[in-house]
Amino acid sequence: MAISEEEVEHIAKLSAFFLSDEEKKVFAKQLSEVLDCADVISEVDTSNVKPTSYITNLVNVLREDEVKPSLSIEEVMKNAPHVYEGVFKVPRII
Amino acid sequence: MRFETTIGLEIHVELSTASKMFCGCSALFGGEPNTHTCPGCLGHPGSLPVTNRQAVAYGIMLALALNCEIAPRSIFHRKNYFYPDMPKNYQISQYDVPLSSGGSLEIDMGDYIRRVGITRVHLEEDTGKSIHVGESGRIHGADFSLEDFNRAGIPLAEIVTEPHLKSPEEARVFLQSLRSIIIYLGISDCKMEEGSLRCDANISISADERIGTKVEVKNMNSFKSLYRALVFEEERQRSLLQEGKTIVQETRHWDESNGVAIPMRTKEEAFDYRYFPEPDLVPLELDPTWVEEIRKKIPELPAAKLERFQSQYSLPQDVAMVLVGEEEMADFFERSADSKASPVEIGKWMVGDISAILNEKGISIKEAPISPQMLGELVLLLEERTISSKMAKEVLLEVFETGKSPRSIVEEKNLLQITDEKELEKIIDEVMAENSKAVDDFRSGKEQALKFLIGNVMKKTRGKANPSLVSDMVRRKLSS
Numbered sequence: 001m002a003i004s005e006e007e008v009e010h011i012a013k014l015s016a017f018f019l020s021d022e023e024k025k026v027f028a029k030q031l032s033e034v035l036d037c038a039d040v041i042s043e044v045d046t047s048n049v050k051p052t053s054y055i056t057n058l059v060n061v062l063r064e065d066e067v068k069p070s071l072s073i074e075e076v077m078k079n080a081p082h083v084y085e086g087v088f089k090v091p092r093i094i
Numbered sequence: 095m096r097f098e099t100t101i102g103l104e105i106h107v108e109l110s111t112a113s114k115m116f117c118g119c120s121a122l123f124g125g126e127p128n129t130h131t132c133p134g135c136l137g138h139p140g141s142l143p144v145t146n147r148q149a150v151a152y153g154i155m156l157a158l159a160l161n162c163e164i165a166p167r168s169i170f171h172r173k174n175y176f177y178p179d180m181p182k183n184y185q186i187s188q189y190d191v192p193l194s195s196g197g198s199l200e201i202d203m204g205d206y207i208r209r210v211g212i213t214r215v216h217l218e219e220d221t222g223k224s225i226h227v228g229e230s231g232r233i234h235g236a237d238f239s240l241e242d243f244n245r246a247g248i249p250l251a252e253i254v255t256e257p258h259l260k261s262p263e264e265a266r267v268f269l270q271s272l273r274s275i276i277i278y279l280g281i282s283d284c285k286m287e288e289g290s291l292r293c294d295a296n297i298s299i300s301a302d303e304r305i306g307t308k309v310e311v312k313n314m315n316s317f318k319s320l321y322r323a324l325v326f327e328e329e330r331q332r333s334l335l336q337e338g339k340t341i342v343q344e345t346r347h348w349d350e351s352n353g354v355a356i357p358m359r360t361k362e363e364a365f366d367y368r369y370f371p372e373p374d375l376v377p378l379e380l381d382p383t384w385v386e387e388i389r390k391k392i393p394e395l396p397a398a399k400l401e402r403f404q405s406q407y408s409l410p411q412d413v414a415m416v417l418v419g420e421e422e423m424a425d426f427f428e429r430s431a432d433s434k435a436s437p438v439e440i441g442k443w444m445v446g447d448i449s450a451i452l453n454e455k456g457i458s459i460k461e462a463p464i465s466p467q468m469l470g471e472l473v474l475l476l477e478e479r480t481i482s483s484k485m486a487k488e489v490l491l492e493v494f495e496t497g498k499s500p501r502s503i504v505e506e507k508n509l510l511q512i513t514d515e516k517e518l519e520k521i522i523d524e525v526m527a528e529n530s531k532a533v534d535d536f537r538s539g540k541e542q543a544l545k546f547l548i549g550n551v552m553k554k555t556r557g558k559a560n561p562s563l564v565s566d567m568v569r570r571k572l573s574s
Contacts (some may be wrong), residue, residue, distance in 0.1 A: 014366055016176040053169070053371035059379040065111045066146035068118025068132075076128045076136065084227070087127045088176040088241040093224065094233050 001035040003028050095301045097332050100308075101324060102120050102257035105272060106250050107282045108220060108290040109152045113217040114187060114247035116143030116375075121249070123288055127242035135247035137181030144375050145170075149217060149249035152281040152294050154388045156251050157215040159275055159395060162197030163364075167379045170217075170372040176242055179222040187252075191370045191376070200397070201264065201271045202415075206223065208264055211256030216236035222246035251281075253420050257296065257305075269293055270419070274396045278421050286315050293320055299331040307341040308491035311355050313348045323348040326355050387424070399424055407437035416445040425461050426466050429554070433470025440473050447487060451494055463497035464490075472500040479560055485516065515567065518551075518559060522567055525550045536572050544568065 005024045008031065012019045022072070028039065032046075081091040114121050117134035157164055167285050171189035197212030222243040226236035228454035233239070253272065257263045273284045273291060284291040293314055298306035312325055313319040326348075331341050346355035378479040389472040394402070394416050403424075417423045427444055431437040448469070452459060472493070474488045481504055490505045525547060544565075551564050 010366075012175075014176075014368070053373070054376060056376065058376040059167075060381075061144065061376050062147040062150065062539050063118075063144045065113050065117060065146050067113045067120045070119045070132050071129050071136075073126070073129055076131050078503060084238070084240055087225070088243075090224075090239050090241055092228075092238055093226075094236075 001032060002040055003031040003035065095336065097299050097301055097335065099261055099328055100257045100298050100300065100305060101259035101262070102296045102308075103255045103259065103265060103268065104252040104296070105255075106220075106292045106293045107156075107253070107276055107284065109149050109249040109251055110280075110282050110290075111146055111148045111152065111249055113232055115146050115149050115217070115249035117141075117247055119247065121247075123290070125244050127240070128244060131246070132245040135181070135546060136243055137183070143186060143372075145378075146249060149389055150193075151384075152249070152279075152379075153215065153251050154380065154385055155216045155279055155281060155392060156253070156276065157194035157197065158385070158389050159279055160197040160199055160212045160215060160253070162194035162212055162215050164194050164380060164385050165191065165561075167191065167377055168193045169218075169377045170375045171369045171374050173552065174368045177221070178239060178359065179224050179243075179246070181222065181243060185219060185221065186289060186372055186375070187218035188216035199268070199271065199275075201222060201267050202397075202400075203267060208258070208260070208268075210258045210268055213256055214252040215251055215253050218252055220245050220248040220250050222454060251479075257298075257308075262321045262328060265295060266321040266323055270317055271318060271396065274419055274421070278393055278395055280393075286317070286517075289315070295320065295324060297324055297327050297331070299328060299335060303333060303342060307343050309341065309343065310345040311344060311552035312358070313350075315350070319348060319350045322350075322353060323355055326353065330355070403427075403441075407431055407441065409438060409441045413445050415443040416449070417441060420459075422459050426469075429466035430469045433467065433474065435470045439477065440469060443473060443490075445468060448491055451491070462494065464493050468493055468499055475500055475504060482557065482560070483485050483568075484557065492548055515563075518555075518564065518567060521559075522551055522555050522571060524566070525554060526568075526571065544572070547572075 008028045120130045149192045172184040173187045174184040192214045193212040225240040228237035248538045294312045298308040299304035345358045400418045532543040
C-alpha cells in the first residue's frame with residue numbers, strides 16, 4: 001500500500017511538525033513499506049471472526065472515587081523544559 | 095423574506111466527583127497550579143488510565159434524567175489533536191459508541207412547550223487551563239502561555255442536542271432548564287463563571303426548507319452571553335442572506351466585552367481527529383440493575399416539582415416557577431411551608447422581598463441568616479395580625495441583620511400590634527379630646543374628618559394599631 005508525499009505532509013501537519021521535501025520522499029517510502037508489512041495479516045481468513053478493538057475479555061474495570069496523593073510540585077516540574085514562575089511555559093499558541 | 099433560525103447546543107459539564115476521570119488526583123476547582131497532577135493526567139509515558147465509577151454513575155444519572163437510552167455497551171476513544179492544554183496529545187472521549195443517546199427535554203417557553211431532542215450524553219475528560227501572558231492578557235498577542243493541568247482529567251459529561259431550538263431565547267431557556275436539572279441531580283455545581291458549565295452553539299439561518307450553513311459559536315460564559323452571541327450571529331447571517339451573500343461555515347469566538355463573534359483561526363485540518371478506540375481502557379457493559387439503582391436515586395426534577403407546587407400548595411405558576419428554578423429556593427419554601435402559615439403567602443415573600451434582599455446582598459438563600467422556620471413565623475405573625483405588613487417588612491430586614499427570630503424581634507422592639515381594645519380606647523379618647531374640631535366636623539357630615547382622626551391614632555401608636563380595628567372603634571365612638 002503506497003503512501004503519497006501529500007499524505008505524509010498531511011500527517012506531519014497533524015502531528016505539528018514540518019518536513020523538508022527530501023524527508024517527505026524518504027518517509028513516504030518508509031511508511032509504505034511499514035504498511036505493506038502489516039498488510040501480510042490481511043492474508044489470514046477472518047470471515048468467521050468478529051471484529052474487535054480489545055484482546056482481553058475484560059469489561060467494566062472501574063475504580064472507586066477516592067483521591068490519591070498527587071505528585072509533589074518539584075516532581076511535577078522536574079522534566080519541564082521551560083518554566084515561568086513555577087508553571088509550565090509554552091510558546092505563544094496563535 | 096422570512097427567515098427560520100435553527101440552533102443546536104453542545105454543553106460540557108464538569109462532574110463533581112472527588113477524584114479525576116482516569117486517575118486519583120483531586121478534582122477540586124483551583125488550587126496552586128499543577129498541584130493536582132500525576133503521571134496519568136500529565137500524560138507521562140507508561141501511565142495508565144482507570145475509569146472513575148462515580149463519574150460513570152453521574153453520567154448515567156444525567157442521561158436518564160434527559161430520557162436517554164443507556165447503551166448496553168459503550169467504549170472510549172482517543173481524539174487526537176495537538177494543543178498545549180492537553181498533555182497526552184489526545185483527549186479520552188467517546189465517539190461512535192457513546193454512553194447514551196436518543197433523549198429529549200421539554201422546555202417551557204411560557205405560551206408554548208418546545209421539545210428538544212438530546213442526541214447523546216457521553217463521558218470524557220477535561221483539558222488543562224492556559225494562562226496567556228502578555229499585554230493583551232488574551233491568546234491573541236500573548237508573548238507566551240502558561241499551562242495549569244489541575245483541570246486536565248476532570249470528568250466531563252458532554253450533552254449534544256438536536257438542532258431543534260428556534261431562537262436565541264429558546265437556547266437560553268434550554269440551558270437554564272438543563273442547569274437546573276443538573277443541580278437537582280447534585281452531579282455538578284454548574285458555575286458558568288468557573289467553567290464547570292460550558293456551552294457552544296451551532297446556528298444557521300434559512301429562508302426556505304433547506305437547512306442553512308451552520309456557524310459554530312464558542313466562548314459564551316453566561317446565559318446572557320449565550321443569548322447575545324446567538325442574537326448577534328442571527329442578525330449577521332440574516333443581513334448576509336438579504337444582501338445575497340453566502341455564509342461561510344466556520345467557528346466564531348464570542349467576544350463579550352465588544353459584543354461581537356469573530357472568526358477563529360481556521361484550522362483547515364483540525365477536524366481530522368483520527369479517533370480510535372482507547373487501547374488502555376476496556377468497554378463499559380453496564381449492568382441493568384446498576385442502571386435501575388441509579389434511576390431510583392434521581393430526585394424529583396424541576397418540571398414535576400413545578401406541577402406539584404401548583405397543585406399541593408396552590409401556588410400561582412409564576413411564583414412556583416421562580417421557586418423551582420433554584421433547588422435551594424424550592425427546598426427552603428417546602429420547609430417553610432411546613433409551618434402553620436399560608437404557603438401562598440410564604441411563596442410571595444420568597445419571590446418578592448426575600449429575593450430582592452438576596453439580590454442586593456449578592457448571597458444565596460442558603461447563605462442568608464433567615465431559616466425556613468423564621469419565614470413561617472413571620473408570615474404567621476402577619477396572618478395573626480400581630481404585626482402589620484409594613485412592620486413585617488421591617489422585621490424581615492432585621493432578621494437579615496441580626497439572624498434573630500421574627501417573634502423575638504417583634505417583642506424586643508415592642509412592635510406587637512395593639513389589639514387590646516381598652517388600650518386603644520384610651521388612645522382614641524385622647525386623640526378625640528385633642529382634635530375636637532375634627533370630631534365636630536365629622537358629626538356635621540364631613541366624612542374626611544374620620545380619616546384625619548384615624549391617622550392621628552395611628553401616629554400616636556407609631557403604626558402599631560390595627561387600622562381596621564381603629565376605624566371601627568372611632569366610628570362607633572363618633573356615632574355614640
